[in-house]
Amino acid sequence: MSTxxxxxxxxxxxxxELEAALRGTLVRPGDLSYDDARAVWNxxxxxxxxxxxxxxxxxxxxxxxxxxxxxxxxxAVRGGAHSIAGFSTCDDGIVIDLSPMKGAFVDxxxxxxxxxxxxxxxxxxxxxxxxxxAVPGGLVSTTGVSGFTLGGGVGWLLRLYGLSCDNLTAAQxxxxxxRAVSADADEHPELLxxxxxxxxxxxxxxxxxxxxxxxxxxxxxxLVFYPLDxxxxxxxxxxxxxxxxxxxxxxxLDLTTAPPLPFLPEKVHGTRVVVVAGMYAGPPGRGEAAVxxxxxxxxxxxxxxxxxxxxxxxxxxxxxxxxxxHNYFTSAFVEPSDTVLDTLLRLHLTTPTPFSELHLxxxxxxxxxxxxxxxxxxRRDASVxxxxxxxxxxxxxxxxxxxxxxxxxxxxxxxxxxxxxVNFSGDAGEDKVRAAYPxxxxxxLVEVKDAYDPANMFRLNQNIRPSxxxxxxVR
Numbered sequence: 001m002s003t004x005x006x007x008x009x010x011x012x013x014x015x016x017e018l019e020a021a022l023r024g025t026l027v028r029p030g031d032l033s034y035d036d037a038r039a040v041w042n043x044x045x046x047x048x049x050x051x052x053x054x055x056x057x058x059x060x061x062x063x064x065x066x067x068x069x070x071x072x073x074x075x076a077v078r079g080g081a082h083s084i085a086g087f088s089t090c091d092d093g094i095v096i097d098l099s100p101m102k103g104a105f106v107d108x109x110x111x112x113x114x115x116x117x118x119x120x121x122x123x124x125x126x127x128x129x130x131x132x133x134a135v136p137g138g139l140v141s142t143t144g145v146s147g148f149t150l151g152g153g154v155g156w157l158l159r160l161y162g163l164s165c166d167n168l169t170a171a172q173x174x175x176x177x178x179r180a181v182s183a184d185a186d187e188h189p190e191l192l193x194x195x196x197x198x199x200x201x202x203x204x205x206x207x208x209x210x211x212x213x214x215x216x217x218x219x220x221x222x223l224v225f226y227p228l229d230x231x232x233x234x235x236x237x238x239x240x241x242x243x244x245x246x247x248x249x250x251x252x253l254d255l256t257t258a259p260p261l262p263f264l265p266e267k268v269h270g271t272r273v274v275v276v277a278g279m280y281a282g283p284p285g286r287g288e289a290a291v292x293x294x295x296x297x298x299x300x301x302x303x304x305x306x307x308x309x310x311x312x313x314x315x316x317x318x319x320x321x322x323x324x325x326h327n328y329f330t331s332a333f334v335e336p337s338d339t340v341l342d343t344l345l346r347l348h349l350t351t352p353t354p355f356s357e358l359h360l361x362x363x364x365x366x367x368x369x370x371x372x373x374x375x376x377x378x379r380r381d382a383s384v385x386x387x388x389x390x391x392x393x394x395x396x397x398x399x400x401x402x403x404x405x406x407x408x409x410x411x412x413x414x415x416x417x418x419x420x421x422v423n424f425s426g427d428a429g430e431d432k433v434r435a436a437y438p439x440x441x442x443x444x445l446v447e448v449k450d451a452y453d454p455a456n457m458f459r460l461n462q463n464i465r466p467s468x469x470x471x472x473x474v475r
Contacts, residue, residue, distance in 0.1 A: 075090075199464075
């Protein structure tokens with residue numbers, strides 16, 4: 001068998017053998033579909049893998065993992081391909097692409113959904129809303145269900161039903177040693193605990209089971225735009241209003257630039273604004289009273305808060321987050337003190353592009369009532385998650401935009417304990433991992449890593465490094 005020793009890529013005979021074992025598709029450099037197969041959502045990452053295995057099912061995943069393990073290839077696992085840090089692709093190694101795996105089974109009587117990892121939130125909402133049910137998802141419907149859940153899952157139902165990972169009840173996982181294991185409350189419970197916020201460190205998830213909740217089909221949701229000259233008043237009143245909001249209402253405050261859209265007055269197009277977004281998913285008769293404080297924070301430029309289908313709110317922001325732009329997201333858990341709000345308002349005036357922003361996602365409610373040791377996501381005492389976003393249509397000037405975001409994050413995080421959200425951690429680095437998890441949680445994650453991936457095969461993630469030389473007992 002020939003081998004490209006410079007890159008460690010197996011020769012044709014081995015690749016042909018892998019291809020013959022697949023029900024899905026294997027894509028090589030030079031194939032007509034290669035550029036499409038290697039593309040990811042974040043245009044900042046332009047990688048050239050040696051192989052892309054577009055898996056049709058768990059059997060293909062088993063074959064791809066065995067092939068990569070036996071040849072010590074770098075492995076990237078892809079679901080929705082939205083990884084901000086670029087973990088869903090690699091140079092020279094193998095991409096295990098789960099996006100063709102889009103099966104979903106909804107059991108409305110048990111209020112459970114079993115889904116494959118290629119689904120996006122739009123796909124899953126389509127299936128569950130047919131029964132008036134939902135899994136707490138994200139803010140953009142094109143985001144992949146699996147990666148989003150494994151990192152936590154912050155969205156519009158957070159205060160009512162918790163994070164996506166809080167609702168993960170079981171998972172099927174292909175481990176580094178080639179086993180297919182079921183993780184639930186009875187079998188491999190430590191693995192399930194780690195999957196609920198510990199990222200893709202422990203294997204390839206080929207199936208997820210979620211708890212479902214009654215939602216919609218109509219919710220009261222949308223956006224309220226305020227002018228920059230009222231920003232201090234708006235952010236302060238928003239902070240104060242969140243103190244006693246009902247759990248059925250989750251809100252987000254966004255310091256951004258007004259897009260040139262027809263529902264906004266032309267005079268504010270391209271100007272910095274404050275946007276308050278929210279979704280009320282409780283009893284319809286109580287919605288107007290619940291969202292009224294959001295409309296009274298200042299003098300609205302536009303009030304787009306209205307009854308709408310849940311699926312519309314889930315996809316409302318999609319046009320602003322299309323594929324191909326260059327993105328860098330980072331984050332910090334903070335308390336919205338006057339000092340923090342002043343810092344954010346000052347940084348708002350320095351955003352490097354009209355597509356860059358800072359937003360505060362309201363926490364609390366059901367999110368805060370989950371015991372800190374129930375999931376690997378353990379920052380349950382924070383009241384606000386601050387996301388810092390640098391986004392540019394092209395690569396021009398992007399390094400400077402990233403520098404702005406990193407500096408902004410450092411300044412904001414200095415007012416808290418330095419913690420960040422693993423899904424919005426910017427780029428790879430041990431400092432990002434340690435900032436995402438308290439020490440005791442991190443050590444527990446290391447023990448799970450030792451048990452299921454002691455050689456660190458799955459390292460393209462915010463990586464939990466295994467203990468050197470430790471032989472762990474699989475739970």
